[in-house]
Amino acid sequence: MITAPTAPSFPRVSLNCDMGEGYYRWRLGPDEQLFPLIEYANIACGLHAGDHATMLRMVRLAKQHNVGIGAHPGLDDIKGFGRRKLDVTAEEVYSLALYQLGALKAMVDAEGAVMSHVKPHGMLYFILRDSEELCRAFMKAHKSLTGNGEPLPYLGIAGSNHEKVCAEMGVPFVPEVFVDIDYDPKGNLLGVPQSNPCTTEGIKAKVTSLLTTLSTTDKEGNKLKLPGTERHYTICLHSDMPTALQNVTAARAAIDEWKRAGGK
Known part of the structure; x- marks a missing residue:
C-alpha cells in the first residue's frame, strides 16, 4: 500500500461532524450547538440532504466559529438519506461529485471563506472504499477543487481504496476513524443500520482508547487496532444521531482531558 501525501494543516487529532443534513424548514441535527465543539464540518451538498439555504447557513456558521469547511457529497437519494446502495457508473460518480463540490465552493467563495477538505457521505463513502474505478472518478472531480493551488485533503479510511487512489492521484489524505458506528472484527467499517446503538459512555471510552492505545473496539467489544491512528487522524461523528450533541x-471531553494530561 502506497501512503498518500499527508495534510499537514490538520492537527494530530481532530473532530469532524456531518452538518446541515436537514432540508429547508426541517432541521435534523443540533448544528448550531455542535459547531463550537468541532474542528471540521462536513456540509451536505444538496443531494442526500441539505439545500441551498441550509448550505449557506452552514458556511456562515463555520466561518463564525472558525471551523474548517468540508464538502460532504452523497448519492442522489434524499428519500434514503444517501444510505441505500445504488448502482452508479464512473461517469455518474464524476458528475455527482462535480455538481455538489462546485455548489459548495461557490458559496464558500461568495462568503470570503476557504474550503478545508472533502469527505463523501454514507453509501457513496462505502462505494468509493470498495471500487478503485469509482474512487478514481470521484477523485478526478475532487482534484478540480484546490486550496492554494493544491488539491484539498480527502478524509477516508486508511489502507483502503480511499488512500490508495489518493496516493496515485496526488491528493492529500487524512485517516478518519469512527466512534458512533461500529467496525466488524476484521476492521471493516459498518454502516449506521448494521451498528449497535451508541452510548455517550461508549463514545468517550473509544476516543480515550484511541488517544492512549491507538485502538478501539469492534462491534463485539473486542480490542481493534485501526490503521492510520499512528499518524494524525480525525474522528467523525454524525449529527443525525438522536444523541448527537x-x-x-x-x-470533545475525552480529547480535552487527554490534552490536559499532556497528550499531543
Whole structure:
C-alpha cells in the first residue's frame, strides 16, 4: 500500500461532524450547538440532504466559529438519506461529485471563506472504499477543487481504496476513524443500520482508547487496532444521531482531558 501525501494543516487529532443534513424548514441535527465543539464540518451538498439555504447557513456558521469547511457529497437519494446502495457508473460518480463540490465552493467563495477538505457521505463513502474505478472518478472531480493551488485533503479510511487512489492521484489524505458506528472484527467499517446503538459512555471510552492505545473496539467489544491512528487522524461523528450533541460533547471531553494530561 502506497501512503498518500499527508495534510499537514490538520492537527494530530481532530473532530469532524456531518452538518446541515436537514432540508429547508426541517432541521435534523443540533448544528448550531455542535459547531463550537468541532474542528471540521462536513456540509451536505444538496443531494442526500441539505439545500441551498441550509448550505449557506452552514458556511456562515463555520466561518463564525472558525471551523474548517468540508464538502460532504452523497448519492442522489434524499428519500434514503444517501444510505441505500445504488448502482452508479464512473461517469455518474464524476458528475455527482462535480455538481455538489462546485455548489459548495461557490458559496464558500461568495462568503470570503476557504474550503478545508472533502469527505463523501454514507453509501457513496462505502462505494468509493470498495471500487478503485469509482474512487478514481470521484477523485478526478475532487482534484478540480484546490486550496492554494493544491488539491484539498480527502478524509477516508486508511489502507483502503480511499488512500490508495489518493496516493496515485496526488491528493492529500487524512485517516478518519469512527466512534458512533461500529467496525466488524476484521476492521471493516459498518454502516449506521448494521451498528449497535451508541452510548455517550461508549463514545468517550473509544476516543480515550484511541488517544492512549491507538485502538478501539469492534462491534463485539473486542480490542481493534485501526490503521492510520499512528499518524494524525480525525474522528467523525454524525449529527443525525438522536444523541448527537451528547456524543460530540463526550468525544470533545475525552480529547480535552487527554490534552490536559499532556497528550499531543
